Amino acid sequence: MSPAKRDVLVCIGLAIVLALVPLVIGTRYIITQMTLFFIWAIVVTQWNLVLGVAGIFSLAQMALFAVGAYATAMLAYYFAIPVIVAMPAAALITVAASLVIGAACLRLRGPYVALLTLAIAQVIYLVVVNDTACFTNPPSGCLPLFGGVRGFSRFGDLGFRALLGSKFYVAHYYVGLSLAVLAVMFSIAIIRGPLGLAFKALRDNPGYAMSRGISKFKYQLWVFGLSAFFTGLAGAFYAAQFGVVGPIVFSIAMLLFLLSMIVVGGMGTIWGPLLGAALLMLADEGMREVGDWRDIGLGLVLAVFVILLPKGLAGVRLRRAKAGL
Amino acid sequence: MSAVLDLAGVSSGYGHHLVIRDVSLRVEEGTLAALVGPNGHGKTTLLRTISGLVRVRSGTVSFRGRRIETLRPDETVAAGIIHVPQGDLLFPDMTVLENLRMGAYLPDAAQRESQRLEEVFALLPKLKERQAQLASTLSGGERRMVGIGRGLMAGGNILMLDEPSLGLAPIVIDQIYAVIQSLKSSGRTILIVEENATRIAEMADVLHLLDNGSFAWSGSGSDFLSSPEIIATYLGA
Amino acid sequence: MDVLVQIIASGLTLGAMYAISTIGLALVYGSLNMLNMAHGALLALGGYVCLYAMTVLGFPAVAGVAMAMAVCGIAGLLIYHLAARPMLASRNFETQIFIATIGIGAVLENVILRVFGPQPVAQPLKVDGAVIIGSVYVPNQNILILGVAVLLMAVVAFVLNRTRMGRAIRATAQNRDAAQLMGIRIGKVYAQVLMISGALAAVSGIMISSLSGLLPNMGGDPMLKAFVICVVAGLGNVYGAVAAAIVLGLLESLIQYVFGVQYSFAILLMLVIAVLIWRPAGLFGRTQVVRM
Structure with missing residues (x-):
């Protein structure tokens, strides 16, 4: 069996087992924690693609996660867009943000990338926290454009609460599981597919790889952008799951x-x-x-x-x- | 005659890959020994192994009767092994004089610094003119001379030169060979790695042909020159 | 006019403080290609040790600073022996040491938090009074910082240029293999450089905390700024780092005046990114070398 096939089967097997869990375990706390696990699973598989496969020493991953979460909250809060629509939009916004960061950083050598991405993450954080001018004045008090120290809440949810009542968290569990399975499948496709091979070639024999027309920058930007999609989606789902987005994500x-x-x-x-x-x-x-x-x-x-x-x-x-x- | 340097069954390499396999080599006091052979077959690695930059995997290295195969590079230098590396490896942001003085870094050499500096300037007068210039601004030939001069500043009991004519214009190569000839005449023990086998053979007391990590042929320089089939087989000339 | 004096006075103070911690980072990167992410925690450690020595032990200021330098120097030495040395031969050394020092920094910072608590404390080493230039008050504390920074930079330059240890450090930074072939024990150089960097971090931490107070996580932003300065100068370039630190200090002070404190770092960083797109190896960058 090819490694790719084996990995896909393992992923499907795990998904089936995890899909059965809510039928056996009814404790809300455990189900919610497992939903959080799915969110982190998405983030780490995507960050792993950036760090371990593409060899980009980026520390902007949590900032991208935050972009996804904030974009969801802000779209839903300011424009009253349903969260389910805001989520994919937020993921695309995250991709756009990652491409800007990538274009600025990826031509640099390893340690420069780490420092700059960390600094960019810190700047985004500082802009969010230090902006204290009131953008709107809801009943709960002054709200800066990016939510300030308190962040956003009450921007709506995925609608399962209205549908299922107190059992909505089980629906969130399945949403999280589906997204995580997609993210892992994507990670398998990258690692076992042509992009993974290209990076292996670049690591093992940079000169030959380049002479065959493998552009490191181009491939790195692809991985950076694509993994930002799922990272942003994870952030968006984090916002939907908890109903609160604050600077703690930074x-x-x-x-x-x-x-x-x-x-x-x-x-x-x-x-x-x-x-x-x-x-x-x-x-x-x-x-x-x-x-x-x-x-x-x-x-x-x-x-x-x-x-x-x-x-x-x-x-x-x-x-x-x-x-x- | 006694062997200054004596390698017995030495293997070494990088990672899981062995570059040098079971090499034995003796360099006698006051002689010039040459290592020749195709590129990428371990000549440089052998020198780096002797000076300790590459770790010895198996076998022994004795230097003036003392076992040195486990020593760090700074310890082999202190023991008297001078390695002038391939590509010079000068300190680019130091002047020529600073580079030369780095050669006399160890306390023993530092004591004789001014005396050795005069000797180096006498042998390589160009360096005296260039002494205040940054190493990164020198020509290829000047860089090579700084590399050799820096090695000589350390004194030592054997001088290992790695491809001293590499990448130089023919007229500069002649100058470098003249310097090597005068070092040999002054009685120094020299181990030299060379690409240009026939040229070094004219000067070498002993010549070893390194092929695929081990010696394919050893003999005197004149024997080598009178063995066209060896030259044709291994060096394609 | 007065505004200009104000901007220059505070900009020079900022630049001098940045320069001191940046020199240490640049030396470490130049010598062993190591980005020490525990540097921020060392800044805080230095500040707190000085506080402890002066308030709890009743040491005079000079002894407090000396103790802070000693403690942070030893911390640097420990980081070398426990984290850097075991990984030196690894192909991914730069990435691994970066991650390992993030971990070490987190441990150190949280130990400080446990010991000294989360509330801000004032740094006891502080001089009062001010010099009046025109109608501008320049606090004596700022002048002291500037003076000490200049003195320290002179000492570092002297050590690098005129001492045996300094020559070994420069040689190692410029060519590691060649340095070994000169008889330099590079492991010792690495240890020395991390000690020097730690001791400089202590002084820098005391300076920063004397202006903005002590907090366990006080080192984060200054460390990031110091790294940004290193990046602008070209990693490992010591003299470029000093120049870049002073220029960025002045620039920050100007931006603070024009746009307000909260945006200064953000604007600074965007400038840096612009610089790096223009010159990917830094403003003065060729490669990583300790330049004289």
């Missing part, structure tokens, strides 16, 4: 959390980031008791994994498999 802690998922799972692999997302969310759940130490633990996990296990858990498994042969 926080360094959140960036750290998601980056750790990729590093722990294994950068550049299809399933590593998903494994990392699941493990870190479980660990985070476990550390809820010692909340104060959460960020210290997260920082340690990140540093220790990069230093001692740079290929992540997926790397360990691969090495074992090779040794077994």
Whole structure:
């Protein structure tokens, strides 16, 4: 069986198992957390494509996620567009934003890309938080154009609340699952498809690859833009799921959390980031008791994994498999 | 005669890939030994292995009776191995004089810095004229001379030159060869990697042909010149 | 006229503070291609150690600064030995050390948060009074910062140009292999450079906190600015970094005056992006080298 076929089958199998979960587990908290897992799964699979496959050391991923979330909230809030329509629109806006960022950064060398994308993310954050001039004055008080420190709320939802009442979160679970499956399928298509091959060629033999007309910049921009679509969609769904969008999506802690998922799972692999997302969310759940130490633990996990296990858990498994042969 | 440098069954390489396989080599005191062979067959890697820039995987390297195969590059320099690398690797934003003085970085050499500087300027008078110029602004031939002069500043007991004529105009190559000839005449032990096998063979006491990571032929320079079939087989000339 | 004096006075102070922490980053990047993302946490650490030494231990100001420099220097050394050294041979060193130091920075910052709490504190090392130029008040604190920064830059330049250690650092930055063939132990150079960078971060952190107060996450923005300055100068270019720091300090002060504080960083960054599209290796950039 070809690796691509195997990966697709694994994805379908996982999707079926996960689709059965709400039939067995009725606890709202667990279902909601799993919905959040789907959101993070989308973000890390797409970020992984950028970092691990295309070799773009971008730290703008959470900023793009935020663009998706904010665009959804703002379209719904200011123009009363239904959230279900605002979501794909927001994803396209995210793609546009990513292309601007990509055009500015991608011609630069690795470390420059990391610094500039981080700086751009920080600028977006500062613009959102520092803008205190009232744009509108709803009953809840002054609201700056980008929501300011408080952010947006009450911009509508996907409509499942009206349809299903208190069970709406199950519908959100399935929406999240569907989006995550799409994102993972997309990631398989990139990694196993021609783009993945092109990047492998660029890594292994840059001179030959370029002489065959493989333009690194062009391919990187493609991956950057396409992965921004799902990242933006994940942000949009985050907005719809929680009904609130605030500057917390820009926080360094959140960036750290998601980056750790990729590093722990294994950068550049299809399933590593998903494994990392699941493990870190479980660990985070476990550390809820010692909340104060959460960020210290997260920082340690990140540093220790990069230093001692740079290929992540997926790397360990691969090495074992090779040794077994 | 005693061997200054003695390699026994040395293998080395990068990552999982071995470039040098089971090479044994003796360089006698006061002789000039040459390594020739096609490009990409390990000549440079062999020098880098001796100076410690590439790690020895197996085998032993002895230098003046002392085992050095586990030493770091800075330790092999201190032991007396001078490696003038391919492509010169000058310090581009230092002047010629600063570059030369870097050669005498280690305390022993620093003590004799001014004396050695005079010797280098006597051998390579062009450098005296250029001493205040930034290395990045020099011509190819001048760069090569700075590279050699910087190596000489360290003193040492063996001078390893990696392709000293690479990329130079014929007239400059003649100058460089004249310098090598006078270094040889002064009694220095020299290990040289050369592309131009027939030219170095005229000067070399011993010549080794490195093919695909190991020695395909060893002998005196004159034997090499009288073996046209060897030259034709390995060097296609 | 007065406005101009005001802008120049505060711009120079900003530029001098940026320059001090930027030099350290540029040295580290120039020598071992390492972007130290824990630098911001080191800025905060330096500020808090000085506070601790002066208020809890009752040290005089000079001893407080010395202690901060020592602690941050040791922290830099630890970062080298625990994080950078094990990964040096890796093909993806630049990416890995970047991520590892993000983690280390987060740990350090949150330890400071646990120990000193989240509330802002004033830096005790502060001089009062002001000099009046025309009708403009220039606080003595700003003048002190400027003076110390100039002094430190002179010391760094002296060390790099005139000492054996400095020559080894420059040689390593300009060509790593050649430096080793001169007998330089580059591992030692790396350790020294991270120590120097840590000690400079401590001073920079004390300067920044003396103007805007101490907070555990105070290092984030200054670090980002220092990196942006490095990028504008061309990563690893020490003298270019000093020039870029002062120019950007003046520019920031001008933008603050014209557009207001909240937009200064954003506008600065857009300028930087424009510069990088125009010259991808930085304004003075050729490659990463420590230039003299």
